[in-house]
Amino acid sequence: MTASVGAGRHRAGAGFLTSPGMRLVGKRLLLAVPIVLGVSILTFWVLNLIPGSAAQQLLGPEATPEQVRALELELGLDRPAVLRYLDWLGGAVTGDLGQSLVSRQPVTDLLGERLAVSGELAALAFLISLGLAVPTALLAAYRPNRLFDRLSMVVSITGLSVANYVLALLLVLIFAVQMAVFPAIGFVPLSQGPGANLQSMALPAVAIAFPLYCFYTRFLRGDLVDQLQGEDYVTTARAKGIGPWQVLVRHAFRNSAFGLITVVGLNLGTLIGGTVIVEQIFALPGMGQLMLQAINTRDFVVVQACVVVFAVAAVLANLLADLLYAVLDPRIRYGSR
């Protein structure tokens, strides 16, 4: 369990860049490189196992083997996989993710708009879930095992058991079919007004946010109650005559925040990859949709780019959590494990 940390604060200033915290981040960053590299190799290898090439898919089933062969040559698909991977890697390092085999557009152009949609969805879901989870957990932990606490626990275990596609369809059924207050499918870009944009994003964002909200609430509430019951600094604070809310928010929550940050960091990475099904249900032109389409057309250059973007997002989110951790906690142990 979390060690008691007191309500200390890191003194920002001299030597922060050379501080053990930054060394930790540097180390994690170095460790992240082989992970992203491994993911890209694995993807390349797995995609090579899939029968049927983009050339076959582009020309249709009636194409002669000669035609397919010619197009494969033109697209460079005849070269050995290792060479193609190294070429790709060389480009990727300089920010060039290649050209789509199907639309011949640069992949970075394709990714740009899609990433904005998925990013907005993930950001909204993140804000909704965390914004509601913190107050709920605080209220629940204020009086453990009382009515509000029990209710919120029932809600969260229920919410954790709902598959997000089920929740998405339920939301469509209630708010789009029955009440007709939100559109069932479709995306309105931000350029057509933030109101319409938010309206098209509301249901998908809630479908993603609700299970997260339940998870964060449960986690934070459990940690808060542990802090309040077992920690000496809480006893000290109470003995000083500090009110229960102050103890909860200023002392216990500060410590529980560390665990929450770690969990959120782990979650945020999967969040951007987890939007695939919800994007599919609401027909949002995001990363998930792009990837599914690309897999169906054997446009492996695009699939490869999507996977790497997901992996980088996961690694960055974890790194951000580590960084926050190091900034917030002055006494982090910097050892391994």
Added chain:
Amino acid sequence: MAVVDAGPALVEHAETPTARTRGRVGSLGLVLPAAVVALIALACFVGPLVLPVPPPIGGSVLESYLPAFSPGHLLGTDPNGNDILSRILSGGRSSLIVAVAVNLLGLLVGGTLGALSGFVGGVADTVIMRVLDVLIAFPSLVLTLAVAQSLGPSQTNTILALAFFSIPAFARISRAATLRLRELPFMASAVLCGTPGWRILLRHVAPNIAPQLITFGMLGMGIVIVIEGALSFLGLGIPPPAPSWGNMISQGQQSISATPMLVVWPSAVLFVTVLAFNLLGENLRARWSGR
């Protein structure tokens, strides 16, 4: 959390099982979800054999879209005239088979890898954990999509693809539990007695990490059922016309405004099953951690 260092041996020891001190509420919390799980499993595996339900496929189009409580069709029929109750039961059978197989594979392979990694330590540990990190960062959907596209969607391929992702999760938990065990006196004495490594793993480590792995397995059942549903929903899991909860929901989505019940029935069963497994896992964890 991440900041544990000081004297784990004593602290961990204080948290050993206190099952007997649990009250009746604790046992009810275990018995109720276990009963629900057993009931669902019984209904899915034995139900179609003893209940008077029509076969899940090959219905007549003349009987399509019958409402619930129609004669012979308790929950009505789908667009192809197939009995919904019958499809839910046999869909549940494939969901449960996939979930059990995936979690067993994860528990055995991942559990062994993690225990080995934590017990041996050193370079082997680093290598195993790095490889697993790559697997965890790799989007599961891509691999399952790739497997489904190259080998064709089928129950076996779904199991293999999903097991690929349950293994790292089990391995992490098993490794963390083994690392905590390593500090305890009985492990040191086993080593001092000259007990061979494999024997320590089998006789001392395995029984001690089993509760944590089994608890995670219960939560894993819920997770796998949901993911299997998602794959089938995208048309990459159990291939139609064979039913699965996921492909039933997906099929129902197409006519959600006209016949919402086609979505509601399989969703409800999916929800209750996952909820029961989650409650079982949560209550097992509460009992075993003595909280």
